[in-house]
Amino acid sequence: MMTRSNRYSPLIFVVPAAALTVVFVYYPLILNFVYSFYEFSAISPGKVYVGWENFKELIQDEAVRISLINNLKYAAISVFFQVICSFIIAAILEDRFFRKIAPLLRVLYFVPVLLSVTIVAFVFQFFYDPITGLFNQILAGIGLEHLRQPWLGSSDTAIYAVIAISQWQSMGYTALLFIVSIQTISKDLYEASSLDGASKIQQFIHVTLPQSKEILLVVFIVTVAQSFTVFGEPYILTGGGPGYSSSVLATYLYESAFNQDRMGYASAIAVVVFAMTMTVLAVQLRMSKTGRQSR
Amino acid sequence: MTSHENTLARTASEHDRSTSNTRFKPLLGRALSVTGYSVSSIVLLVYVLVVTYPLFWTVINSLKSTQEIYTSSWSLPSEWMFSNYVDAWNGGVSSYFLNSFIVSASSVGLTVYISALCAYGLIRYKGPAGNALLLFLIGGLLVSPEVSLVPLYELMQVTRFHDSYLALIVPYVAYRLPITILLVRAYFLTIPSELDEAAYIDGYSSWKIFHKIYLPLSKTILITAGVLTAYYTWNEFLFAIIFIDSDSLKTIPSGLMAFRDALQTNWGVLLAGLVISAIPLIVAFIFLQKSFIRGMISGSVKG
Numbered sequence: 001m002m003t004r005s006n007r008y009s010p011l012i013f014v015v016p017a018a019a020l021t022v023v024f025v026y027y028p029l030i031l032n033f034v035y036s037f038y039e040f041s042a043i044s045p046g047k048v049y050v051g052w053e054n055f056k057e058l059i060q061d062e063a064v065r066i067s068l069i070n071n072l073k074y075a076a077i078s079v080f081f082q083v084i085c086s087f088i089i090a091a092i093l094e095d096r097f098f099r100k101i102a103p104l105l106r107v108l109y110f111v112p113v114l115l116s117v118t119i120v121a122f123v124f125q126f127f128y129d130p131i132t133g134l135f136n137q138i139l140a141g142i143g144l145e146h147l148r149q150p151w152l153g154s155s156d157t158a159i160y161a162v163i164a165i166s167q168w169q170s171m172g173y174t175a176l177l178f179i180v181s182i183q184t185i186s187k188d189l190y191e192a193s194s195l196d197g198a199s200k201i202q203q204f205i206h207v208t209l210p211q212s213k214e215i216l217l218v219v220f221i222v223t224v225a226q227s228f229t230v231f232g233e234p235y236i237l238t239g240g241g242p243g244y245s246s247s248v249l250a251t252y253l254y255e256s257a258f259n260q261d262r263m264g265y266a267s268a269i270a271v272v273v274f275a276m277t278m279t280v281l282a283v284q285l286r287m288s289k290t291g292r293q294s295r
Numbered sequence: 296m297t298s299h300e301n302t303l304a305r306t307a308s309e310h311d312r313s314t315s316n317t318r319f320k321p322l323l324g325r326a327l328s329v330t331g332y333s334v335s336s337i338v339l340l341v342y343v344l345v346v347t348y349p350l351f352w353t354v355i356n357s358l359k360s361t362q363e364i365y366t367s368s369w370s371l372p373s374e375w376m377f378s379n380y381v382d383a384w385n386g387g388v389s390s391y392f393l394n395s396f397i398v399s400a401s402s403v404g405l406t407v408y409i410s411a412l413c414a415y416g417l418i419r420y421k422g423p424a425g426n427a428l429l430l431f432l433i434g435g436l437l438v439s440p441e442v443s444l445v446p447l448y449e450l451m452q453v454t455r456f457h458d459s460y461l462a463l464i465v466p467y468v469a470y471r472l473p474i475t476i477l478l479v480r481a482y483f484l485t486i487p488s489e490l491d492e493a494a495y496i497d498g499y500s501s502w503k504i505f506h507k508i509y510l511p512l513s514k515t516i517l518i519t520a521g522v523l524t525a526y527y528t529w530n531e532f533l534f535a536i537i538f539i540d541s542d543s544l545k546t547i548p549s550g551l552m553a554f555r556d557a558l559q560t561n562w563g564v565l566l567a568g569l570v571i572s573a574i575p576l577i578v579a580f581i582f583l584q585k586s587f588i589r590g591m592i593s594g595s596v597k598g
Contacts, residue, residue, distance in 0.1 A: 013416025013505070016409045017432060017472050024469035025435040028443035028450060035445055042448070089342060092335045105339060107581075109346055114576040116530040118551040119569045123353050126562075132365055134352075168345065173591065180592055200331055229439045232532040236552070250441050250533075257445055258537070267445045274442040281437060 032274075035267035042261055054268035063244040064269065067252045070159050070234075071276070074166070074248065075227035081167040082174040082223045083216065089171075090178035091208050095200065106179065109172035117169070117232035124165045125237060128152050152238050155245035162234045162246050174219050181215040182208060214288075221284040228276040249273050357566035364562045376563055383568035387557065390543060391550030392571070398460055398546055399528040402467040406524045407517050409468065410475035415505045417476070418483050429480070435473040440466070440533060451538050462538035463546065467528050475520045478593050482516040483509060515586075522583055523590030529576055547572045 036054055040047040058064050089109075093102045112120065127134040128151040136148040151161040189207045198206065231250035234240055240247035240255065247255075249269060257266035356364050357379055359372040417429055440447070447466060451457040456465060491504045499507065510517070535549040542553050551572060558565050580587050 010416040010419035010501075013412045014420070014428065014432075017413035017476060018428075020409070020465070020469040021432055021435050021472060024447070024450070024466055025438055025443070028446035029438050031446035031449075032443050089338065092339060095335070097332055098335075098339070101339075105343060107584075108343055110580065111350060111577060112346060114526075114580055115573050116548045116551070117532050118548045119573055122551070122555065122565065122569055123349050126352075126356075126364075126368070127349065132368060134369075137369070168349070171342075172346070176588065176591060180588065200328065225439075229441045231441060232548075235532075235536075253441065253444065254537075257448070263445050263449075270442045270444060273439070277437075277439055277442070 029274075032267050032270050035264055036271045037264070038267075039262070039264040042257070042263055047264070050264065054265050055271075057265065058268050058272065063247060063252055064249075064272070066244045067240075067247045067249045068272070070246065070248045071228050071230070073159060074163055074230055075224045077160075077163050078166065078170070078223045078227050079220060082170050083220050086171050086174040086219075087178050087212070087216065090175045090182055091204055093175070094179060094182045106176065109175055111172070112169045113173040113176075115169065118236060120165055120169050121233060121236035124161075124168075125152070128161055128237075152246075153242060155242045158238050158242060158246035159234075162237050165237070166230065166233050170223075174223065177215060177219055178212065181212055185211045217284065217287055221280060225277050225280045228273060228280065249276075353566055354570055357563060357570050359563050361560060361562045364566075379563045379567035380571065382561075382564045383554075383571060386564060386568075387542070387550065387554050388547075388568045388571050391545055391547045391554070394460075394544055394550070395529055395546040398463045398467070399525050401460070401464045402471070402528045403521045403524045405464065405468045406471045406475050407479075407521050410472055410520065411479050411510060411513070411517065412505070413472070413476050414480035414483050415509055417480055419501070433473045433477050435470070436477075438470075440470055444533070444537070447534075448537060457538055458540045458544065460544065463528075463531075463534055466534050466538070467524075467531065471524050471527060474593070475524065478520050478523075478590075479513065479516055482513050486512055518583070519586045519590045519593070522579070522586040523593070525579070526576065526587070526590070 035047075037049060037051060038047040039050045039054070092098065093105060098105075126132075130136060130148070130150040130153065133151070135151060139145065139147050149157050151157050185208065189211070190203055193203050193207055229250055230248055231254070234246050234248050234251050235254065238246040240251040244252070249272060253266050253269040253273065256262045256269060352368075355371060356368055358375045358377065359368075359379075360374070360376055363372060363374075413432065417425060417432075420428065448457075451462050454461075456462040486509065491499075491501075491508060494504050494508055495501075529546075530548055531546075532548045535546050536552070539545050539549060542550070545553060551568060554568055555565055
């Protein structure tokens with residue numbers, strides 16, 4: 001055995017990371033639960049204990065209900081585009097037929113992922129413009145004037161217009177994850193099945209899909225979890241409006257905290273966000289466990 | 296392994312049953328694959344257009360006058376206004392750029408160094424206590440910043456970090472530590488322990504072993520971790536708009552909001568500002584594609 005006289009205790013190396021994590025991650029998280037039982041303002045120092053009042057109000061709050069539904073819409077639409085469509089695109093791109101052009105397309109598809117949410121939101125604000133915007137001009141151009149909308153200004157379409165730009169921005173990211181995962185599938189599996197006369201679609205269903213179960217689950221979970229914490233897109237594009245029609249939990253949290261100066265109530269909304277993300281993670285844990293057992 | 300074999304067996308047996316069918320239809324099969332490839336090509340092409348058109352539109356319109364953006368935003372500029380770029384740069388974007396650079400570079404340096412230190416300590420601190428410590432540290436992965444926003448805001452006031460670079464750097468580092476520790480630790484575990492036993496016999500302290508052996512051997516993973524952190528900090532939006540009030544300290548994502556409000560309707564200059572802001576990460580991606588992809592993959596393990 002070695003003597004340890006010349007060695008620092010390994011714990012010393014862990015101290016900076018542990019200190020930062022405790023002070024800026026765990027402590028605020030716990031404090032948030034405490035704060036959700038208080039009513040207070042950012043400017044005045046006093047905090048008033050209100051018991052379950054914030055939560056009682058939250059259940060009755062129409063804006064919370066709309067926000068939660070919008071988060072769910074965000075999740076459902078994001079799963080369709082960022083899990084299902086992205087996976088299909090990744091599978092197509094990995095077909096030998098497209099091998100020459102695939103490297104270029106991969107880079108192109110990835111460019112939106114690199115842009116700041118502010119940039120993407122500003123550009124699409126031009127496209128959504130009721131008069132000069134691309135979408136309404138296209139509709140007018142193909143004779144569908146009656147379908148023209150004030151995309152961001154109408155409470156029927158605002159949330160969908162917001163969700164759409166997230167798909168535009170993030171599909172390239174999940175597609176890249178799928179591509180890398182599909183590349184690790186053994187070529188023998190494809191050769192064996194093509195010798196058997198399997199078509200490309202049969203190969204997709206019987207080889208690509210089952211071999212990608214794990215990455216599909218991971219991307220599914222990450223996509224849903226992100227849908228419950230989304231903030232930048234609705235905040236910049238609509239501010240949650242008109243009314244609360246495109247509000248999500250994070251924008252409503254922001255509004256309660258920094259516009260209405262109701263910090264306790266905002267903390268209670270944060271508890272809801274936390275509960276949603278934890279539920280998603282619990283589902284993942286369960287699914288990955290049962291997946292392991294079945295093998 | 297087993298799942299590979301299972302699928303292989305399954306596909307094989309299914310095709311034993313179906314080969315007799317497919318042999319009768321080679322022509323139909325070929326026709327189907329032609330349709331298949333045509334449809335696939337169209338899908339890929341449409342997706343390329345959907346992705347690139349907004350980018351192309353932005354670059355083209357960043358070279359127009361506001362008047363022209365309104366009247367003919369779908370055509371090429373009649374006069375190429377490169378001055379928009381100069382105006383955007385001098386009108387504030389240079390300062391946001393510098394702030395983003397300072398914040399990102401500091402966050403990347405600190406995150407990678409502190410994570411590497413921690414990972415080094417963790418691989419030496421074995422046993423159940425070590426595992427518990429690891430779980431505690433990477434448990435932060437499960438916490439999204441939105442959830443702690445109100446207490447963090449208060450914490451920034453109490454520490455007087457609010458409205459300074461530290462208000463961004465410190466939370467960025469804290470929230471990027473878990474994934475970075477995970478990444479670096481996995482790599483450190485592959486370094487043979489004989490190496491530092493030998494170094495120890497040569498009289499190296501563990502401090503020296505870390506700096507002279509572990510860090511240089513792990514360059515690839517440290518770069519990957521750095522790229523992943525830089526990607527996060529360059530585009531981070533929530534903390535950037537809440538913890539910074541002064542225009543002179545804003546980073547690109549929040550600065551562009553102020554930039555737009557200040558410009559009012561000078562759209563050409565705004566679009567030029569957007570293009571300038573997008574360039575660094577795109578250039579970084581082109582040069583560091585491998586690190587980017589590796590980082591993104593490990594980043595997705597989140598949760």
